[in-house]
Amino acid sequence: MDSLKDIFTNSKSASEPPQLSALKKYLNEKYNDKFIVGVSKDRYSVIAPNSSLAGLVRMHQNQIVKECNLDKELVITIRH
Numbered sequence: 001m002d003s004l005k006d007i008f009t010n011s012k013s014a015s016e017p018p019q020l021s022a023l024k025k026y027l028n029e030k031y032n033d034k035f036i037v038g039v040s041k042d043r044y045s046v047i048a049p050n051s052s053l054a055g056l057v058r059m060h061q062n063q064i065v066k067e068c069n070l071d072k073e074l075v076i077t078i079r080h
Helices: 002-015 016-033 053-057 061-067
Strands: 038-039 043-048 075-078
Touching: 016 038, 016 043, 016 053, 016 061, 038 075, 043 053, 053 075, 061 075
Parallel strands: 043 075
Antiparallel strands: 038 043
16 A cells, blocks of 8 residues: 555656646756746746846746747746
8 A cells, every 4th residue: 555655746746747847947957046836727837036036037938938848828926
């Protein structure tokens, strides 16, 4: 019998869309900082730790959408 930890760990990774994984990888490789990344039915959300990083991500938003094959709106906000 599987433990609850195993069930939740496996179900989390199985339900993550490939675009979300690509977005997380892109942000980690390019900016090497802590972003909170999520997905809902109509958007991908990126929460940047400060305004300067949010500005950098916004400047490259079109490139990010293209490279990560995002099929929903990309929303970038600043963590407070």
